[in-house]
Amino acid sequence: MASSLLFVSFFCFLVASVSACDRCLHQSKAAFFSSAAALNSGACGYGSLAIGFNAGHLAAAVPSIFKDGAGCGACFQIRCKDPKICSKKGTKIIVTDLNKSNQTDFVLSSRAFRAMANKGMDRELIRMGIADVEYRRVPCDYKQNLAVRVEESSQKPHYLAVKILYQGGQTEIVGVDVAKVGSANWGFMSRSFGAVWDTSRVPEGPLQFRFIVTAGYDGKYVWAKSVLPEDWKAGQVYDSGIQIDDIAQDGCHPCDDSQWN
Numbered sequence: 001m002a003s004s005l006l007f008v009s010f011f012c013f014l015v016a017s018v019s020a021c022d023r024c025l026h027q028s029k030a031a032f033f034s035s036a037a038a039l040n041s042g043a044c045g046y047g048s049l050a051i052g053f054n055a056g057h058l059a060a061a062v063p064s065i066f067k068d069g070a071g072c073g074a075c076f077q078i079r080c081k082d083p084k085i086c087s088k089k090g091t092k093i094i095v096t097d098l099n100k101s102n103q104t105d106f107v108l109s110s111r112a113f114r115a116m117a118n119k120g121m122d123r124e125l126i127r128m129g130i131a132d133v134e135y136r137r138v139p140c141d142y143k144q145n146l147a148v149r150v151e152e153s154s155q156k157p158h159y160l161a162v163k164i165l166y167q168g169g170q171t172e173i174v175g176v177d178v179a180k181v182g183s184a185n186w187g188f189m190s191r192s193f194g195a196v197w198d199t200s201r202v203p204e205g206p207l208q209f210r211f212i213v214t215a216g217y218d219g220k221y222v223w224a225k226s227v228l229p230e231d232w233k234a235g236q237v238y239d240s241g242i243q244i245d246d247i248a249q250d251g252c253h254p255c256d257d258s259q260w261n
Contacts, residue, residue, distance in 0.1 A: 025260065028105035030078065030133045032113035032126070033060075042097030044072035044194035045163055049149075050096040057112035060097035062105050070172040071095050072195040073164075077260065078106065078135035080116045085124050086131070091115035092138065104130060136260060139247055142166040146240045148209065148227055151196060154234045161198035162189075165237065169245040174219075175212030180205045181226050206230045215246040 040048050042060065050058055054075075065071050072095055079090025091112055099107045114122035116131070125131060144166055151161035164173060177186040180203040189197040207228040210221055224240040232238070 025134055025136050026105070027132075027134050029103065029130050030059075030080070030106040030108055030113070030135075031101075031104045031130045032108045032110045034110065042194070044069065044096045044098075045192075045196045046072075046096050046165075046194075049165070053096065054092065054094045055111070056109055057091055057093050057115060058096045058109040059093040059112060060099035060107040061095045062099050062102075065095060065105065066098045067172065069191050069194040070174055073140065073167045074172070075138050075140040075170075076106075076135050077138045078108075078112075078116065078133055080125065080131040080133050082128075082131070085118060085121045085128075086116050087118050090133075090135075094140065106133070106135070137170060139170040139245070140168050142168050142243070144239075145243050146224070147237050148224075148240055149237045150228070150232055150234050151198075152234045153198075156232070157202050157204060159198065159200050160189075160202045161192060161196055163196050165195070166243075168243045169215065170247045171213050171215045171244050173211050173244075174214055177210040177212075179203055179208055179210070181208045186210060204230075207232070209240065211244070213244055213246065218246070220246075 040050070042050055043066070044050075046053070059076070061071060065074070074095045076093050076095070077090055078093055079088065080086035093106070093108060093112050099105070101107065110126070114125060116133075117125040146167055147165040149163040149165055151163055154160050160178070167173065176189040176197045178189055178199060179186045183203070185203070187199060187201050187203065189199045192198045206226060209224045209227050211224070213220055213222050222242060222244055224242050227238050227240050
């Protein structure tokens with residue numbers, strides 16, 4: 001009984017620790033990376049895979065958005081506020097890195113930064129270097145299932161590290177459990193860094209995963225019943241067979257799409 005109460009308390013803590021007002025409109029500043037190579041070493045651990053996300057419209061985010069890695073893969077609509085240079089629509093970005101600067105909420109890839117400009121005005125925007133922006137969180141929409149990549153550091157049967165890719169909706173994964181397919185003997189994984197989770201207690205056989213997912217003040221389990229085959233290999237990407245598409249609920253004060261016009 002005590003262990004059950006402890007788990008419930010821990011689960012509630014995980015849900016409560018996630019900001020529930022991401023989709024409200026925020027005012028800040030944004031800069032850009034002058035070199036695309038900087039994105040290959042992002043704190044989320046996506047590496048060179050990141051360049052293929054969202055047509056390269058990527059961003060490093062401040063700790064309050066990065067959330068110790070829970071914010072990895074989150075999508076935001078962002079636009080700069082100078083109407084002479086910038087479009088009303090702006091562009092959609094995906095968080096792939098941590099921004100440690102206190103001058104801007106985001107540092108964008110140069111491609112994403114230019115995409116905020118009106119047609120023919122991207123050079124003017126680049127010359128600004130830092131732009132006043134407004135942004136809000138939006139759902140991620142992938143045309144494929146959530147996937148798990150087995151990291152090269154994995155060593156069967158002693159150690160398993162996986163990277164979570166293509167997480168849809170407006171959600172955050174705050175816990176991951178692993179078990180042999182067909183077994184109820186779940187073992188927890190730890191967040192190694194960013195989108196990478198690991199464990200030194202690797203079950204034998206094909207593996208299933210159970211994700212603790214939050215969306216605003218809501219939280220639930222999402223079960224991927226058969227993900228890794230018995231002969232899983234490091235460096236391979238495996239389809240989870242599921243997609244997470246929940247939309248975050250507001251937990252602080254109302255905010256809606258009418259603010260973005």
